[in-house]
Amino acid sequence: MKYKRILLKLSGEALMGQQQYGIDAARLMQYAEEIKTAAATGTEIAVVIGGGNIFRGVQAEAFGLDRVQGDYMGMLATVINSMALQSALEKLDVNTRLLSGVTIQRVCEPYIRRRALRHLEKGRVVIFGAGIGSPYFTTDSAASLRAIEIEADVVLKGTRVDGIYTADPEKDASAVRYPEITFDEVMEKNLNVMDMTAFTLCKENNLPIIVFDMNKEGNLQRLIEGEKVGTLVSMKGSEAQQPSATDTLQPAV
Template identity: 55%
Template sequence: MPESQSKVTFKRVMLKISGEALMGDQGFGLHPPTVQRIANEVKSVHDLGVEICMVIGGGNIFRGLQGSAQGMERTTADYMGMLATVMNALAMQSALEELGIHTRVISAITMNEVAEPYIRRRAVRHLEKKRVCIFAAGTGNPYFTTDTAATLRANEMACEAIFKGTKVDGVYDKDPAKHADAVRYDDVTYDDVLQKRLGVMDASAIALARDNSLPIIVFSLDEPGGFKGILAGEGTYTRVQG
């Protein structure tokens, strides 16, 4: 057992990141050095003995809601967005396996040649064997976001928290990029997130987390070592809970 594991506050977690997090300074697509940097962050936590699930959005490739806003039929657009998440999951799997971490991409849409189908008991077994599980294709249903998929899978996998990696170090009362006087919360309730529309996750995801008492940790994915630090009880973040 790693010496530092005794300090770790969670044994199994869900890491939710946006597809945009993988495009680095580019305006579109995948930026391999950024994917590798995030994989290194995941490895640093995996090395502590923590079991890790991941859900990655697809907005760097295609966003279903934007597609439907441009006249595409919503269901078709959402399925295209799900396929984008599979591409991102495969990229992250490749980066993690280059670091020697056994990784499984588990898709809610059957595509046996590139990913496993979602079977809850099998996924739990992967986690118990210290494999990273990347859940792709959302819930497999249109009209549901990857935020909701992450919360659903986190509950099914009995994760102790969702870690939402963003570009800022927590939840603010307004956009800190636009308002110099924005105030960061250390703790905020699920109901406040919904009532004040703080934009942590969509309403369905927040409600599902609230109903199952699943805490959400919002932190900066751009801060080197931030993910590992928070697992050890350090760093700057916002905790969303009851």
């Protein structure tokens, strides 16, 4: 396998499937199956899930709520999604551990770095819930920070599109995909990959990011096996390929 240890970042919205909110059971089980197959290769897998399908902290002000309170509500939403994924994986006989940035003793372990590392070494899929446990930080930031702490080889950001484009491929049919791109180029072109805090953490620690279509069956395992899937963001700028008209791909449904 190309990667010994990965951090998989999933968005909460992805769990909605075709629904308007909540968790779609079919999509949840699809992700669980993908993770199970990837884990069977021997790669150590950690997962961070967003909570946007339930509540986002930035929505708090629209409701007249305090932003800090809203962010904590969003953290709890990520714990709900994490518990759902844990249950789906255990239904498939995958050993898992759920570690939370906010102490919730009855449903998950508190996040302790050494404990997380030990779980990974034992072959368990580790799910990090509640972000980093502090307001004003997104789950992208939590994914970057946890990946650095557990010494992951790469952050795999699973989305519904197959990489990073010159423009939003769902709005601009002429958008072209980048097979590879550097951290500096992403910033220069103002491309939306992660929030700036999360992105800067990866850049400063030379932690590559791969943006890929998680909804396409087998993509996660192909990535782990070393196939070129999605868009790689790394420090190797001069070697990064520029998009061409023949490289245009359609976004995933």
